[in-house]
Amino acid sequence: MSARGSTTRRTEIGLSILLFIAFVGGWEAAVRVFAVPAIVVPAPSAVMRALVAGLASGELVTHFWVTFAEVILGFVAGAGCGFAIGVMVGLFPLLERTVYPYVVAFQTLPKVAIAPIIVIWFGYGMTSKVVITATIAFFPVLANTIVGLRAVPREQVELMVAFTASRWQVFMMARLPQALPYVFVGLDIAIVLSVIGAIVGEFVGAQAGLGYLILQRNFHMDMAGVFAILIILSLMGIGLHLLVNAIQRRVVFWIDGAHDKVMGA
Amino acid sequence: MTLGQAARLIDARGIDKTYATQAGDDVVALARVSFDVARGEFVTVVGPSGCGKSTLLKILAGILRRSSGELTLGGRPVDGPSRDIGVVFQAPVLLPWRTVMQNVLLPIDIQRQPRRAHEERARALVRMVGLDGFEDKYPGELSGGMQQRVGIARALVHDPSLLLMDEPFGALDAMTRESMNLELLRIWGESRKTVMLVTHSIPEAVFLADRVIVMSPRPGRISEIIDVDLPRPRSLEMINSAPFGVHVAAIRRHFQSLGALDA
Numbered sequence: 001m002s003a004r005g006s007t008t009r010r011t012e013i014g015l016s017i018l019l020f021i022a023f024v025g026g027w028e029a030a031v032r033v034f035a036v037p038a039i040v041v042p043a044p045s046a047v048m049r050a051l052v053a054g055l056a057s058g059e060l061v062t063h064f065w066v067t068f069a070e071v072i073l074g075f076v077a078g079a080g081c082g083f084a085i086g087v088m089v090g091l092f093p094l095l096e097r098t099v100y101p102y103v104v105a106f107q108t109l110p111k112v113a114i115a116p117i118i119v120i121w122f123g124y125g126m127t128s129k130v131v132i133t134a135t136i137a138f139f140p141v142l143a144n145t146i147v148g149l150r151a152v153p154r155e156q157v158e159l160m161v162a163f164t165a166s167r168w169q170v171f172m173m174a175r176l177p178q179a180l181p182y183v184f185v186g187l188d189i190a191i192v193l194s195v196i197g198a199i200v201g202e203f204v205g206a207q208a209g210l211g212y213l214i215l216q217r218n219f220h221m222d223m224a225g226v227f228a229i230l231i232i233l234s235l236m237g238i239g240l241h242l243l244v245n246a247i248q249r250r251v252v253f254w255i256d257g258a259h260d261k262v263m264g265a
Numbered sequence: 266m267t268l269g270q271a272a273r274l275i276d277a278r279g280i281d282k283t284y285a286t287q288a289g290d291d292v293v294a295l296a297r298v299s300f301d302v303a304r305g306e307f308v309t310v311v312g313p314s315g316c317g318k319s320t321l322l323k324i325l326a327g328i329l330r331r332s333s334g335e336l337t338l339g340g341r342p343v344d345g346p347s348r349d350i351g352v353v354f355q356a357p358v359l360l361p362w363r364t365v366m367q368n369v370l371l372p373i374d375i376q377r378q379p380r381r382a383h384e385e386r387a388r389a390l391v392r393m394v395g396l397d398g399f400e401d402k403y404p405g406e407l408s409g410g411m412q413q414r415v416g417i418a419r420a421l422v423h424d425p426s427l428l429l430m431d432e433p434f435g436a437l438d439a440m441t442r443e444s445m446n447l448e449l450l451r452i453w454g455e456s457r458k459t460v461m462l463v464t465h466s467i468p469e470a471v472f473l474a475d476r477v478i479v480m481s482p483r484p485g486r487i488s489e490i491i492d493v494d495l496p497r498p499r500s501l502e503m504i505n506s507a508p509f510g511v512h513v514a515a516i517r518r519h520f521q522s523l524g525a526l527d528a
Contacts (some may be wrong), residue, residue, distance in 0.1 A: 155358050161351040162326040163372045254361040
């Protein structure tokens, strides 16, 4: 990156932080000046106190790990199935015409609507949440894998065939690696959706997790406590998104910065 | 020109290629194409777009099936891709996650041969195409001309007898193109391969070739095969020489008489 570019970036980060400070400060001031009741909108300072108290008592930590485990397990299961089926569809075009329509039909079902059924089937424990998360994480990875496997230029395939490559060799040497940037776009979408999936599952029926805790605190009108959980959830989402991006940069290292921006958009 | 059995590498007799369109009718891409190419010869194919010259090259490469006709490579009928052929297309189509060396070694990987046994040859080829020091760079770090050089080294790494090139320099600017032409002639001189190169540039076709196959469109067929008697090694000054101009003018007149003025 050029010196000019890094200076611009620093200015942007500085502005971004300033905006955050102004927003939180304005919020705090507004709550105090207009004496907004804490059960409507809590002051940022109250949210921070609830956050610290929740972390100190270990309550937030315990529930965090439950939700985090559901997100990771569901993501791995859903993304894994999505990738595997995407690869099968890429290998056998017949599947795309026979199986894929049903996959799309399943995707059009709102997962929130089937969540209660999944809870009945898999119980109030972690399993049902993992399943719900997996059904949500599945599709973006599947769709992007299928598109990615088609992204190989025709000339590339012709060239490899001219060098006596088999269908399998073309797949392994060209189509699969060429699909990886697309797969990562799917993974990035899926990881963020996975957090939503776990929370939705916990709303429907759970005995632990941050979504469960949100319902509990909402019930007790502990708004500052709910906001504290929201902070943890968004940090979880951002953290996982950054993790996927870091792995992406490692794996699909040949995609340059300009391309990266489009893909991350 | 007729050749003895031993000297002949390619023998094509009455090649036809007909495509079925979506509308259901047939399009004749090639009609009764016959020619032969001697071992070590440099033959160029020139013609306007739509004359089927790329189709012809793909049939020779064994990646496209001919509708009818006899085609042999080294005496054996062509019924699919051969390990004895190296191809270069207009786009370099390098694999962006492979380094220059790894891209050059692609045919070796495809033929499931050990890379180590061919690494030295690959290195020598990378040097021969003038990319010394770029062995471990990725295609994204190279210019278009450099990428095409990698493609040429890749086409030679498995030591094929025949090099098939489909407008290999068509995407390059005029100056890079001239220097690539010279370089290709040098590589050809060093490796003694048989080269068949398709182009739509008449001067390029004349400059490179021992013989120029002139094609005309709709349906694609050979209208003339011209012997180029310019001395070798060739230099860029020859482009301004009278014999060169005579050949170019003859081919151009030929296309004009066909109404293919865009050529």
